[in-house]
Amino acid sequence: MAKRDCYEVLSVTRSATEVEITKAYRKLAMQHHPDRNVGDAEAEVRFKEVTEAYEILRDPQKRAVYDRHGHAGLSGAAGGGAPSDLGDLIGDLFGSFFGGGGGGGRRQRGGPRAGRDIQAILDIDLVEAATGVKKTQAVPREEFCGTCNGTGAKPGTKPVTCKRCGGQGAVLLNQGFISVQQTCRACEGRGVVITDPCASCRGHGRVESRRTLEVEIPAGVDTGNRIRYAGEGDAGDPGAPRGDLEFVIRVREHKFFHRDGHNLVCQWPVSISQAALGGPIEITTLTGQKVVHDLPRGTQTHEVIRVFGHGMPNPRGGRKGDLLVQVVVETPTNLTPEQEELLRKLAETTKTSVAGPRKGFFGKLKDLLGGEGNPTPDEK
Numbered sequence: 001m002a003k004r005d006c007y008e009v010l011s012v013t014r015s016a017t018e019v020e021i022t023k024a025y026r027k028l029a030m031q032h033h034p035d036r037n038v039g040d041a042e043a044e045v046r047f048k049e050v051t052e053a054y055e056i057l058r059d060p061q062k063r064a065v066y067d068r069h070g071h072a073g074l075s076g077a078a079g080g081g082a083p084s085d086l087g088d089l090i091g092d093l094f095g096s097f098f099g100g101g102g103g104g105g106r107r108q109r110g111g112p113r114a115g116r117d118i119q120a121i122l123d124i125d126l127v128e129a130a131t132g133v134k135k136t137q138a139v140p141r142e143e144f145c146g147t148c149n150g151t152g153a154k155p156g157t158k159p160v161t162c163k164r165c166g167g168q169g170a171v172l173l174n175q176g177f178i179s180v181q182q183t184c185r186a187c188e189g190r191g192v193v194i195t196d197p198c199a200s201c202r203g204h205g206r207v208e209s210r211r212t213l214e215v216e217i218p219a220g221v222d223t224g225n226r227i228r229y230a231g232e233g234d235a236g237d238p239g240a241p242r243g244d245l246e247f248v249i250r251v252r253e254h255k256f257f258h259r260d261g262h263n264l265v266c267q268w269p270v271s272i273s274q275a276a277l278g279g280p281i282e283i284t285t286l287t288g289q290k291v292v293h294d295l296p297r298g299t300q301t302h303e304v305i306r307v308f309g310h311g312m313p314n315p316r317g318g319r320k321g322d323l324l325v326q327v328v329v330e331t332p333t334n335l336t337p338e339q340e341e342l343l344r345k346l347a348e349t350t351k352t353s354v355a356g357p358r359k360g361f362f363g364k365l366k367d368l369l370g371g372e373g374n375p376t377p378d379e380k
């Protein structure tokens with residue numbers, strides 16, 4: 001079944017403000033809430049539909065993608081817009097960041113509103129996390145609409161003083177003997193209303209744009225670390241400050257080195273003779289350094305040797321972590337005849353029973369044909 005238009009589901013216009021959308025959602029969610037409509041399958045479907053539409057329209061980034069590409073843009077079917085795999089994560093982060101409230105940035109009554117804070121994911125490699133790195137990163141953010149200079153009013157027109165509150169942004173409600181001050185619903189506290197909305201930004205005053213920043217990532221960062229740039233978030237109303245921009249670091253898994261706090265863990269192959277007799281082994285670290293370490297005599301497979309100071313750096317300074325090398329003793333294959341002979345002698349001295357010499361393909365063929373055939377080099 002094709003999904004219905006989000007604006008239609010919430011019965012709001014395409015230029016509806018966040019406040020209008022939240023209000024419409026609350027009303028409909030209350031009406032169709034499963035607790036109020038026990039056993040009513042249709043109400044449940046409606047409730048889900050309304051909630052889904054609200055999840056999209058309350059989030060400026062998702063709403064912008066939806067406005068451009070519809071549902072397909074958010075499910076990732078159509079290219080462009082926000083990458084869909086990050087969509088959910090960003091959604092989650094926004095949820096916790098803004099306390100899950102439906103509201104926009106910081107608000108003051110009767111004045112211009114500050115821009116929203118933005119969070120963006122920044123993926124780096126483990127090597128980059130170890131050395132520190134500069135990354136050029138483009139982030140979608142809202143800029144003043146060039147057509148209306150951020151006012152939201154069609155060029156040639158101006159926002160007019162709100163009639164309901166007289167430009168105060170708040171109204172006094174008389175409730176019996178008490179007067180209560182309330183944010184003006186007509187202008188959402190701005191004090192002005194737009195009668196002729198700008199066509200470029202639908203009266204929003206801002207349009208989606210991209211900001212490219214060079215992000216300096218210190219050595220030692222880990223997944224979940226944040227780097228904040230004050231005043232680099234979305235534009236606010238004219239005269240109000242921008243929001244902040246925060247990058248959340250995500251470090252990719254390395255195929256050989258695994259991170260454990262400040263330490264790095266890896267496996268390292270050694271030969272049977274190295275393991276038995278001990279001796280120096282050369283280990284390559286995450287950053288490509290060659291480190292020689294003495295392997296003790298009689299090292300068993302899975303034993304761990306600690307190479308001090310070759311783990312991850314500490315981003316706050318101080319001691320680096322260690323490299324924990326788990327030894328894996330490799331069983332030799334493709335032995336030369338001399339090597340095989342030596343191992344057979346070893347087996348004899350330790351009174352270990354071993355399989356007889358391996359027959360090559362021609363040897364097996366000869367067995368099959370009853371002893372006929374030419375002798376082969378690997379058989380004697």
Ligand SMILES: [Zn+2]
Binds near residue numbers: 146149151200202206
């Ligand atoms: Zn505009």
Ligand SMILES: [Zn+2]
Binds near residue numbers: 163188192
């Ligand atoms: Zn007003």
